[in-house]
Amino acid sequence: MSAGDPPGLDLSRLREHLESQLPGLTAGPLTAELVQGGRSNLTYVVGDGANRWVVRRPPLGHVLATAHDMSREHRVMSALAGTSVPVPRTYLLCQDEDVIGAPFYVMEFVPGTVYRSPEQTAQLDAGQRRDLSMQLADVLADLHTLDPEQVGLGDFGRPEGFLQRQVRRWSKQLAASHSREIPGIDRLAQRLGERVPPTRHAGIVHGDYRLDNVLVDEQHNISAVLDWEMATLGDPLTDVGLLKVYWEGMDGVEYNPIAKGIGPEYGFPPVRELWDRYAARSGIDLSDLDWYVAFGFFKLAVISEGIHYRYVHGQTVGEGFEHVGALVEHLVAQGLSALD
Template sequence: MKNQGISVVGPIRADLIAGGRSNLTFRLGDGVTQWVLRMPPRSGRTPSAHDVAREYRVTAALRGMPVPVPPALLLHEREELLGGPFAIAGYVEGRTVQTQEQLESLTAKDVEILTSSLVETLAALHRVDHAAIGLERFGRPDGYVTRQLQRWSHQWALVGDPSLASRAALLVSSLGVAVPPQRSTSIVHGDFRIDNAILDLAASGAPRLAAVVDWELSTIGDSVADVAMMCAYRHPAFDLIVGAPAAWTSQLLPEVDELAGRYEAAGGAKLDAWEFHLALAYFKIAVIAAGIDHRMRSGSGSGPGFDTAGASVPIYLELGLRAIGRA
């Protein structure tokens, strides 16, 4: 860390903040300063997931943009030190709201302010000129949906439940013949929800979005697909992935159509081919849930969500089929 200009004044203590379903997250501290270390799980990884290098590069590039992110400090891509690549960011003070109980502890006014801030931040992200901030090679700007469909279909082949193969195949084939032209290109987060944000809920003043986190799925792609992912997570089946009533499925938050409308009103991209993108988003979440279930069955994951995520997979497949008119 010293080689990166990070001053350490004492022994570093590491405490696990979150681990299991996604990247492992540790809070580091030397008694004076705190940092956050992110690294992939030790086993049960799927190709192209858990990409801490992507997180580091996009947050480093977004520094100073109208999208709050943790300060990117260090990236180590070799595995010899900790058994995997890792990235270190500055620690952002604030709270995360992950469960419905935590969300319901806020006032209705605060929920409204935070919802508006989230939607406005996603619209602001999609307006950032990625080439101007050095991300021109962060991802191919064209053919995003086709590549996503290929990528997630490949992931399904690795982790999907064989008993659901026919429904998954129908959804993939239905999507494959309906791929729309790409009309908007931007940085996409890929996993944008309230629980992937650090919130400043200090007693003085209105609550604010302190930082957007969990950028491991980020790339350059179709803005509409990013909005669709945010909206697709609103379905109650997401509770099965989390293993508890999730904040983002709460009835206190706007429903899918209203969220989408707010995004466009905030200056976001026009939501062309909306049903297609929503169907693709449901398929991607089905694969994510199948991956969590796969890791549980491989013995590399335990805890809330691991024993229930698999039950959400058929639900998301059917949601996808319904969205594209093949239910």
């Protein structure tokens, strides 16, 4: 890597690979900028002076099995192209770690704004906040009512036993990043495992659906859904429950490094209105979401603990990681409260 390369991306090797696989795509030496704000996979905007693309790769260290699967993101976005769910065009997937040191893929650069701060959402008027919230619900409903078979994702996951496997998976992820005592987190995992509800509708699950995982264009329309690293086939209500965690579950947190500037506290409608919009558009029953909300808190607590683990071991790139660990105990308490 040269002195001008961002951490984790060898631009010379990247250009050589692109030229060999997609001749003529690049018109000159590459430059790259690491996109700040992400807490998991690394995202770079790469350009040659005339065109721009986006490159995604896993974190620099402590990569948990299945947690940073580049092929998963690439496959689901490729499959969703042309559907009512807006996604960037994909160009290339590279599983050869010898190229830049990790698997990666290249996708279209979609212009737009990622709303991830109070300063950004403050620029929206009340009507724009409400309209954007309803769009967020509409796009999620459209995703969940797609037929996986028709878009080539019929074998993308196993809906049967999905919720049980999810509880086990995130419990394993927690054990792999466990470096300190977290009051209540083992009890939350146990209670979730004991009360798994039946899945009434199976579909494509995004896995981390929230406002700052979509791009918004100048007309304040959602132009692309991003960050598909946890997508699979399963119970869509896990996305619906997690939406509340991001939208309203951080109330009272002095410094919230994960979901800032959204929810009723910032002039957006309550999550209940998003849920009503989603239910009307999808026809999916939302009569009992408590378990799914609690699972959302548990999942985000485990993800946050993994980020904290990488931060304390010097394996992160970017800003804001020093505050993530303090959020875990709050998330666990909220998850237990949701079950109660």
